[in-house]
Amino acid sequence: MNRAQPNLASVTTINADGSRRFLHPADVQGRFTVLRRITALALLTGYVALPWIPVNGHPAVFLDVAQRRFHLFGLTLATQDLWLAFFLITGLGFSLFYITSFFGRVWCGWTCPYTVFLEHVYRRVERWIDGDAPARRKLEDAPWSATKISKRVLKHGFFLLISAIIAHVFSSYFVSLRQLYAWMHGPPSEHLFAFGVILSLTGSLYFAFSWFREQFCIILCPYGRLQSALTDDNTVNIGYDKTRGEPRGKAGTTDAGDCINCVRCVQVCPTGIDIRNGLQLECIGCAACVDACDTVMQKIGRKPGLVRYDSLNGLNGGPTRFIRGRTIGYSVMALIGLVVFAFSARSVKPMNVTATRMKGAPYFMADGSIRNQFNVQVINKNNAPARFLMELHDAPAVHFNLGTTAIEVPAMGQASPLAVLTLPQLDFHGPTTVTLVVREDKPGGAAIERKLEILGPDTRLQNHDYLSPDHYKK
Amino acid sequence: MNTPRSNDSEPVLREHVFDGIQEYDQKLPNWWLFTFYITIAWFVIHWLAYYQFNVGQTDEKRVDDAMAAIENNRLRQFESLDDKKLWEMSRDPKIVEAGRASFMMQGRCVTCHGEDLMAKKTHPENLTLVGQALADKEWQYGGNPSDVLKIVRKGSPDVTKGMPPWEPMLGPRGCVEVAAFIMSHHKEGEPFTISAPPAPAK
Numbered sequence: 001m002n003r004a005q006p007n008l009a010s011v012t013t014i015n016a017d018g019s020r021r022f023l024h025p026a027d028v029q030g031r032f033t034v035l036r037r038i039t040a041l042a043l044l045t046g047y048v049a050l051p052w053i054p055v056n057g058h059p060a061v062f063l064d065v066a067q068r069r070f071h072l073f074g075l076t077l078a079t080q081d082l083w084l085a086f087f088l089i090t091g092l093g094f095s096l097f098y099i100t101s102f103f104g105r106v107w108c109g110w111t112c113p114y115t116v117f118l119e120h121v122y123r124r125v126e127r128w129i130d131g132d133a134p135a136r137r138k139l140e141d142a143p144w145s146a147t148k149i150s151k152r153v154l155k156h157g158f159f160l161l162i163s164a165i166i167a168h169v170f171s172s173y174f175v176s177l178r179q180l181y182a183w184m185h186g187p188p189s190e191h192l193f194a195f196g197v198i199l200s201l202t203g204s205l206y207f208a209f210s211w212f213r214e215q216f217c218i219i220l221c222p223y224g225r226l227q228s229a230l231t232d233d234n235t236v237n238i239g240y241d242k243t244r245g246e247p248r249g250k251a252g253t254t255d256a257g258d259c260i261n262c263v264r265c266v267q268v269c270p271t272g273i274d275i276r277n278g279l280q281l282e283c284i285g286c287a288a289c290v291d292a293c294d295t296v297m298q299k300i301g302r303k304p305g306l307v308r309y310d311s312l313n314g315l316n317g318g319p320t321r322f323i324r325g326r327t328i329g330y331s332v333m334a335l336i337g338l339v340v341f342a343f344s345a346r347s348v349k350p351m352n353v354t355a356t357r358m359k360g361a362p363y364f365m366a367d368g369s370i371r372n373q374f375n376v377q378v379i380n381k382n383n384a385p386a387r388f389l390m391e392l393h394d395a396p397a398v399h400f401n402l403g404t405t406a407i408e409v410p411a412m413g414q415a416s417p418l419a420v421l422t423l424p425q426l427d428f429h430g431p432t433t434v435t436l437v438v439r440e441d442k443p444g445g446a447a448i449e450r451k452l453e454i455l456g457p458d459t460r461l462q463n464h465d466y467l468s469p470d471h472y473k474k
Numbered sequence: 475m476n477t478p479r480s481n482d483s484e485p486v487l488r489e490h491v492f493d494g495i496q497e498y499d500q501k502l503p504n505w506w507l508f509t510f511y512i513t514i515a516w517f518v519i520h521w522l523a524y525y526q527f528n529v530g531q532t533d534e535k536r537v538d539d540a541m542a543a544i545e546n547n548r549l550r551q552f553e554s555l556d557d558k559k560l561w562e563m564s565r566d567p568k569i570v571e572a573g574r575a576s577f578m579m580q581g582r583c584v585t586c587h588g589e590d591l592m593a594k595k596t597h598p599e600n601l602t603l604v605g606q607a608l609a610d611k612e613w614q615y616g617g618n619p620s621d622v623l624k625i626v627r628k629g630s631p632d633v634t635k636g637m638p639p640w641e642p643m644l645g646p647r648g649c650v651e652v653a654a655f656i657m658s659h660h661k662e663g664e665p666f667t668i669s670a671p672p673a674p675a676k
Contacts, residue, residue, distance in 0.1 A: 010485050010500055018501035215505070360629065364604075364636040371604055373636055375643075376581065390581070405581055416643055417581020420604065 012272030026133040026267040030291025040120035051172040078381040091337025098330035100230040104237035109286035122209040159210045167201035214271045233312040240276040265289035352379040355450040370456040374419040380409035387441040395434035397427040428456040551646040560619030564657035573655025609659040617666035623653035
């Protein structure tokens with residue numbers, strides 16, 4: 001069994017014949033491992049808990065696809081507010097760029113759901129059933145026996161169960177918990193689509209975390225590749241201090257560097273690289289090698305930090321510059337996105353109003369009046385019926401419908417009332433703009449204004465002086 | 475840049491060099507290769523199903539069928555309707571009630587034709603409503619239910635009048651209900667007069 005050392009030219013997890021080499025990362029202890037576990041626990045708790053915490057009568061995060069209402073921590077967005085997502089997503093995107101330019105792939109190693117599920121859920125179960133790294137390797141190479149079969153069945157049973165749980169929690173972000181519960185108790189034939197979604201999600205998760213694992217991060221994930229492009233010589237990554245470590249020698253020798261070539265850093269790596277070869281595309285920045293090396297250094301009485309969080313400049317003995325064009329640019333872009341989102345999210349109203357001139361002639365004349373007709377559309381984004389009042393402002397001479405008009409709009413429905421504006425012809429002195437106000441019929445309710453233009457016959461055509469031939473002689 | 479090391483696991487460099495660039499002799503991961511095989515197999519299945527045996531429906535056909543079904547459904551709602559049926563509907567309390575709800579919704583028909591359908595309910599400032607009276611026995615474009623339904627659906631033939639087509643907003647069913655509600659103010663067979671079209675706007 002030749003387990004060759006990782007190199008820069010090929011992927012450790014793929015054998016020369018193209019077959020897969022499974023990694024069995026060794027156990028590791030240390031401060032980053034503890035911090036990472038705490039982070040993962042907080043994230044997992046948040047993931048499971050968010051659909052259960054009600055904010056303003058809805059789950060904290062509830063992307064209600066059936067009703068097309070998106071509830072985010074008390075903020076309810078309708079499909080009409082989708083434009084806000086542009087700022088939210090670019091803001092979050094540039095925030096990640098910004099963090100990456102400072103701290104490299106900290107997202108991958110610490111907070112990516114893939115890493116959190118793989119390292120802190122599935123691998124923990126594997127560790128619990130199959131034992132530590134040497135035991136797991138031994139079991140993999142062992143011939144099929146009753147013990148191996150029972151262990152495998154147990155492990156994959158747990159994997160499937162966990163995948164199903166994650167899939168159900170994921171679904172609860174898109175359908176209500178009540179609905180999910182009802183589906184779980186009903187026969188699948190009544191909700192084939194939902195059943196299929198859960199089934200394929202469970203299958204994908206099971207495949208990803210029981211077999212595919214680090215292949216995703218190394219080969220498929222575009223985000224990992226993108227992150228690599230966002231770093232530079234001043235970005236803090238995980239690196240090996242060559243100046244201090246080389247040449248590698250046995251512990252106790254004096255003429256060698258600090259690295260004793262114990263390959264602990266290689267054994268603990270979840271993507272199977274040797275961090276001493278420098279920064280590589282496989283590295284997800286999980287800091288397992290940092291903890292592993294620090295433990296060894298401590299044991300042999302040397303200073304920790306041979307493998308540490310540092311920039312390439314820092315590892316070469318220079319200073320790390322945090323303020324540089326790249327970080328300033330990303331922070332400005334992240335700020336723009338998030339600030340615009342924050343401001344525009346505050347302006348989101350519980351209704352949507354559009355007013356367009358009604359099909360047909362632009363204005364109508366009867367009984368010495370000019371009439372303009374508008375189609376108003378009021379969309380109620382609330383999930384309760386609402387009453388809106390339609391009023392006309394800045395238009396003393398204009399008669400509006402029957403005065404103030406009340407509109408009842410069903411929950412999450414829409415109504416399309418008319419706005420009929422009538423103006424005595426004598427009071428018409430050319431096109432004027434009036435303001436239509438639709439407001440919630442409750443104290444402190446939101447209001448939306450729309451400008452309506454009142455059109456009529458050209459007033460000059462009723463001016464006899466203007467039309468008389470004498471006018472043209474002037 | 476990488477000088478080959480004496481490590482067994484180091485892949486072999488192939489001999490050819492172009493512009494100083496060399497390549498390693500390495501295999502693609504098998505799972506990656508399998509995705510190609512799967513697409514090849516899928517192509518055969520797809521080609522046989524869609525182009526040889528016509529098992530599946532193309533998206534275009536599906537959309538066309540759905541659109542035709544909607545249009546058929548729309549036409550069917552009207553083709554079976556005649557004056558007799560509409561009079562019957564005007565006596566059906568359920569249909570009339572649905573029509574009343576549409577009619578009386580603030581900002582709909584009631585805005586111009588009034589709550590009493592006489593367009594006479596006056597504004598606080600004595601403004602007559604702009605619509606036609608619908609509960610009297612005088613009609614401009616015919617007083618049969620089908621005439622009324624046509625105006626509701628398509629709007630007034632006189633575009634200077636401002637009665638818009640309502641079918642796009644109420645849908646076929648809504649239009650029929652509103653027409654039934656209007657006719658519920660009339661009796662089958664009652665005489666009506668057709669007034670002369672009003673003089674064009676001054």
